Amino acid sequence: MSRLFAGTPLDQPPTCEHCGRTPGECACPRHRLSGKVITPAEQHLRIRREKRGGKFVTVVDGFAERSDRTNDLPAMLKSLKAKLATGGSHSPTSIELQGDHRDRLVEHFKSLGYPAKPSGG
Numbered sequence: 001m002s003r004l005f006a007g008t009p010l011d012q013p014p015t016c017e018h019c020g021r022t023p024g025e026c027a028c029p030r031h032r033l034s035g036k037v038i039t040p041a042e043q044h045l046r047i048r049r050e051k052r053g054g055k056f057v058t059v060v061d062g063f064a065e066r067s068d069r070t071n072d073l074p075a076m077l078k079s080l081k082a083k084l085a086t087g088g089s090h091s092p093t094s095i096e097l098q099g100d101h102r103d104r105l106v107e108h109f110k111s112l113g114y115p116a117k118p119s120g121g
Contacts, residue, residue, distance in 0.1 A: 029070045030066060030069075031064055043115075
């Protein structure tokens with residue numbers, strides 16, 4: 001028994017400090033090493049465009065490394081690809097999208113609560 005009131009009428013299961021669900025139901029993104037919930041305000045995103053082989057690629061850097069169970073970057077990438085009608089990929093801390101979408105992405109991430117800034121020229 002690891003909790004103080006385990007097995008008594010006062011026993012309450014541990015809950016997530018962000019969403020209030022039990023650990024098995026919680027889908028909040030968590031840091032890979034510490035296990036702490038990552039909020040959008042804690043992730044300072046830099047959105048830049050690069051030219052690769054004559055074509056533009058928009059790169060979003062600055063995401064905190066998430067644990068495998070609570071990684072929401074693939075779902076975020078899928079929604080961005082559908083919204084912008086483009087292809088893309090992700091790594092543990094960044095998202096890459098085909099084309100020049102820097103200004104639209106800055107506004108999108110600001111509306112989600114991320115402190116996003118355009119980077120580069």
